[in-house]
Amino acid sequence: MKDAKKSDIFIWLLSSNSVDRKGYFQKEMKIAMSVLDELPDDHIYFLPIRIDSCSIPEDISNIHCIDLFSDSEFGLRKIINAIEFQKKRARIFKKIQKVLLSQIWKTILLNVKILLMHHKAMLKN
16 A cells, blocks of 8 residues: 555545445555545546445545446546546646756756855955
8 A cells, every 4th residue: 555655546446345344445545535635636646436336435425436337438438538637747747847946956056156256255355
């Protein structure tokens, strides 16, 4: 479950057998929900997928579930779309991050140059 914190998307399969189970299943959900709480609202991270007509746990009732049992082709398309959306978002974020880091370094270097010039001027006086 440590990997859930490093993952871009957490796909969680729900079934009649797993939803009512205590233990590892509930622990997985809590870890994924804690990661989700730290992310922006529009971030797709937690992707619950129902493989049968099981009940949806109350803790995730506000999260849209994808149903594979009623129309599996439509459900699979929704899963692929969610993953593709998140991949694009991650690429855009990395580009923005690169630009910001570049700008930060330029600002730091400029400030260092100004400080050095100021220091040299003070030494002359």
